[in-house]
Amino acid sequence: MSTDFQQARVALGARMRELREECTQTDGRKLSGRALAARLGWTQSKVSKLERGKQTPTMADVRAWAEAVGRPEAAAELVGRLRTVETQYRSWRRQLAGGVVPVQEAHAAQGKRTNARRSFDPTLVPGLLQTPGYARGVLSRYAAVHPSIRDVDAAVAARMGRQHVLKERDRSFHFLVWEGALVSRVCSAAVLADQLDRLVPWLAPGHVRLGVVPFEVDLRVPAGVGFSIHDDSLVITESWHAEMWLDDPADIALHQRAWEALQVTAVYGPEAHRVIARAGARLRENH
Known part of the structure; x- marks a missing residue:
């Protein structure tokens, strides 16, 4: 706390x-x-x-x-x-008492208020880029520690609905993922393979940018936990116990420094495509 x-x-x-x-x-x-x-x-x-x-x-x-x-x-x-x-501070116990859908709706509402978003995810594909199958795998597995998660199908539908914001070209999105997020098995091999394929179109230049931090780079800061920065005025991050919505300037500045240190080690375009392809090849080798 x-x-x-x-x-x-x-x-x-x-x-x-x-x-x-x-x-x-x-x-x-x-x-x-x-x-x-x-x-x-x-x-x-x-x-x-x-x-x-x-x-x-x-x-x-x-x-x-x-x-x-x-x-x-x-x-x-x-x-x-x-x-x-x-x-x-928003404890998951309190938030999930009303189901997963209200949590998705709260993030959707914030998404509509955000014009420029930057995020880093070390273990999962960002929610806004997830396929339905991948999202279902993630939410189902969280139920192991949060038994109150029961409305998974409705939550998946709500998460997919949030992705419409990506079509609004007057907004900007800059996603960073660690390579570990590309190989993390939170779903079946077939679902993960489809998820990797669905990331490739986002590598093209545009209002949505996707960068990958490869395993082999020298990290300037530890990968740590995931977080998103909204218009440089709000940071959303989480732990197993709670989700934090931080609007203190010092907290925002700290996460900005972390994001910038991670961003300089990221690769984009063809280089990022090669990292995604490497994850796909590893997946096929193991199955």
Whole structure:
């Protein structure tokens, strides 16, 4: 859990507690945590955890809180603070509680807001370049650690729908993949072979650029984890536990430096095609 995330959540909890303490009951006493819990139909422990920043509320929680303390106009403020928390840190457990499709829809919405995107992927083909079969393999395998993933077919369809943004030539996309992403077996050999073939057209010059970082180059920075930079104002990256949406200038600058260090080692055009062909040859040799 990031320090920034925890600090933002504690600040949100403190503001919620402040609103409760400002509320006076009909008998003249200040509204207690126990009384508020009774009004909301919650446990007292939930109220306590929210106020101490030990639990992240939902949008419905903060709106209900504002109503219950007699300050409905404060809902907008609490929602804004919560969005700041969620912009920084979005646990997969919370996100996937509603299924995989809403996650894809959130990324689709961000894609529509982004004019220039740069990304690096060390182990997987970027989602915007995935075939349906490859996407199904990836999402199905994630279900091994996230059992809440059940709507795989709908999620695949949503991911394919996101790819329409690539047709908009007033946007620019610059994808970098490590060669490891081309040989990572997250699907059947036949599906991976088809995925490799589908990457080749993206090697031509245009508003979409695809570069490959070969195994044999001297990396200036470790391959690390994947990330995407959106209009130099937002970075999206993830771990097994959570997805981070980072808008702090220092965080963005850090990922820009990492991307630039990786980009100078990438190959494009015919050279990138040779690396993809090498991955395809390795796949055929093993089957």
